[in-house]
Amino acid sequence: DIQMTQSPSSLSASVGDRVTITCQASHDISKSLNWYQQKPGKAPNLLIYDASSLQTGVPSRFSGSGSGTEFTFAINNLQPEDIATYYCQQYDDLPITFGQGTRLEIK
Amino acid sequence: EVQLLESGGDLEQPGGSLRLSCAASGFTFSGYAMTWVRQAPGKGLEWVSAITQSGNATYYADSVKGRFSISRDNSKNTVYLLMNNLRADDTAVYYCAKGSLWGPKSPLDYWGQGTLVTVSS
Numbered sequence: 001d002i003q004m005t006q007s008p009s010s011l012s013a014s015v016g017d018r019v020t021i022t023c024q025a026s027h028d029i030s031k032s033l034n035w036y037q038q039k040p041g042k043a044p045n046l047l048i049y050d051a052s053s054l055q056t057g058v059p060s061r062f063s064g065s066g067s068g069t070e071f072t073f074a075i076n077n078l079q080p081e082d083i084a085t086y087y088c089q090q091y092d093d094l095p096i097t098f099g100q101g102t103r104l105e106i107k
Numbered sequence: 108e109v110q111l112l113e114s115g116g117d118l119e120q121p122g123g124s125l126r127l128s129c130a131a132s133g134f135t136f137s138g139y140a141m142t143w144v145r146q147a148p149g150k151g152l153e154w155v156s157a158i159t160q161s162g163n164a165t166y167y168a169d170s171v172k173g174r175f176s177i178s179r180d181n182s183k184n185t186v187y188l189l190m191n192n193l194r195a196d197d198t199a200v201y202y203c204a205k206g207s208l209w210g211p212k213s214p215l216d217y218w219g220q221g222t223l224v225t226v227s228s
Contacts, residue, residue: 032212034214034215036152036215038152042220043202043218043219043220043221044144044152044202044218045218046214046215046216049214049216050214055214055216087151087152089152089214089215091212091213091214092212093212094157094166094211094212095154095166095168095169096142096154096157096211096212097154098151098152098153098154099151101151101152
């Protein structure tokens with residue numbers, strides 16, 4: 001199975017900050033990497049697919065980059081509604097695997 | 108508008124069985140792979156199972172292989188997850204999610220609201 005190592009596990013930032021989350025794959029997954037946002041009590045929501053493509057309707061302050069084994073997710077100009085847990089997910093091979101999640105809090 | 112509505116979650120004893128359903132609308136159901144993902148209380152996301160568009164190929168996580176069975180009825184726009192020999196560590200919210208035209212290895216672009224399965228005596 002492909003292991004996804006996500007960091008940090010939690011972070012706290014202020015409104016207007018730029019925050020970044022990294023995800024490392026145990027094998028080369030090319031660009032088969034997605035990022036999801038999950039708010040408390042809600043289902044996950046796809047934000048970024050294929051490492052860097054913005055899902056329709058997602059604000060442009062969200063972005064993704066990387067390929068191979070190293071990936072980065074960023075939020076520019078952090079907003080209060082961005083409080084959530086963020087997950088990376090690889091789909092290069094089955095089983096699909098997720099990172100352990102990053103819990104984002106607002107200072 | 109794409110909608111996925113799960114049902115069938117319940118409290119079940121260890122060793123028991125449950126069948127989850129996910130009714131889809133708003134897209135051509137038969138054209139897309141479907142996936143089940145679960146989330147234990149306070150934990151992260153775990154991929155459980157997936158099925159191709161026609162239903163002729165199915166895939167399972169090792170943790171559920173041999174106990175769970177995924178199926179679909181394209182005439183009813185519904186995907187199912189039959190869960191047998193339930194264990195305490197199967198306790199989770201179960202989400203169904205829509206995959207892509209290309210099969211189970213894909214982004215999951217729409218998710219249901221989830222249905223809670225609790226396994227306890």
